[in-house]
Amino acid sequence: MTNPSSGPLEPIRIAQTLGACADAARPITLAMFRTQLSVDNKLDKGFDPVTAADRDAETAIRATIAAAFPDHSIIGEEWDAKSTASPYCWIVDPIDGTRAFITGVPVWGTLVGLTENGRAIAGLMEQPHSGERWLAVDGQLTATRHGTPFPARASGVTELAQARASTTSPEHFSGAHLEGWDALCREVLVTRYGLDCYAYCLLASGHLDLVVEAGLKNVDIAPLVPIIEAAGGVVSTWNGERAEQGGTCVAAATPQLHEQAMKILSDAMLR
Numbered sequence: 001m002t003n004p005s006s007g008p009l010e011p012i013r014i015a016q017t018l019g020a021c022a023d024a025a026r027p028i029t030l031a032m033f034r035t036q037l038s039v040d041n042k043l044d045k046g047f048d049p050v051t052a053a054d055r056d057a058e059t060a061i062r063a064t065i066a067a068a069f070p071d072h073s074i075i076g077e078e079w080d081a082k083s084t085a086s087p088y089c090w091i092v093d094p095i096d097g098t099r100a101f102i103t104g105v106p107v108w109g110t111l112v113g114l115t116e117n118g119r120a121i122a123g124l125m126e127q128p129h130s131g132e133r134w135l136a137v138d139g140q141l142t143a144t145r146h147g148t149p150f151p152a153r154a155s156g157v158t159e160l161a162q163a164r165a166s167t168t169s170p171e172h173f174s175g176a177h178l179e180g181w182d183a184l185c186r187e188v189l190v191t192r193y194g195l196d197c198y199a200y201c202l203l204a205s206g207h208l209d210l211v212v213e214a215g216l217k218n219v220d221i222a223p224l225v226p227i228i229e230a231a232g233g234v235v236s237t238w239n240g241e242r243a244e245q246g247g248t249c250v251a252a253a254t255p256q257l258h259e260q261a262m263k264i265l266s267d268a269m270l271r
Helices: 011-032 052-068 098-102 175-185 197-204 218-230 255-270
Strands: 073-076 088-096 109-116 119-127 132-137 140-145 164-167 190-193 210-216 234-236 247-252
Touching: 011 052, 011 088, 011 109, 011 119, 011 132, 052 073, 052 088, 052 109, 073 218, 088 098, 088 218, 109 197, 109 218, 119 197, 119 218, 132 197, 132 218, 140 197, 140 218, 164 175, 164 197, 175 210, 175 255, 197 210, 197 218, 197 247, 210 218, 210 255, 218 234, 218 247, 234 255, 247 255
Parallel strands: 073 088, 164 190, 164 210
Antiparallel strands: 088 109, 109 119, 119 132, 132 140, 210 247, 234 247
């Protein structure tokens, strides 16, 4: 792979850029975490919070990407997309889990991913408060805590009855989606809520086995797809398609567990 203005698009350059993005965002988000910062609502009805930390961190990340790959496209949560003719597009969510951020709960994270012709090929999630980072490039996952590596691999659980499941909030489901989630909850071992992007990385580290969502944006999930897959997990939409574009999502520790969850969710959608 080559990038005409920036030289070879090698895995090491991608990893370095992802790391630089995290380094650029970290001092901004940490300085405002657990402070009485102002919160704006992006919706006329409902609540979709945004803060100066979101906006400033995304600005810093965009500058980092533009310096390394000036001809690449960028899609972010807070600012307008930068569109180019390149097949490569960076996907940025500076604070995934702003509700957690504004309530002082350290399960939010900085998400940055890279897609090639729409397919996610690299991704990073960093939780600055805990010092944890998951970075997947070229099918290889590296997980660190304050720079020290720790093992990260999906659990290998194959049965719903043994599965530890999570979704950000049941409020994000309605109609058939809610029926599917309720049916799934009756089959799994335990459910946990409110973890946002952190849940997917707990799955990639073997602590959760199943994450199910609806109403996702591309920035919520695209950076996480390479992390889940590099950990040995499976991720798709509820209808079995690639998950990069958002919407619904089923992430599972194993193909067997994914298949069982998909059947329950599909049955609910058909009723």
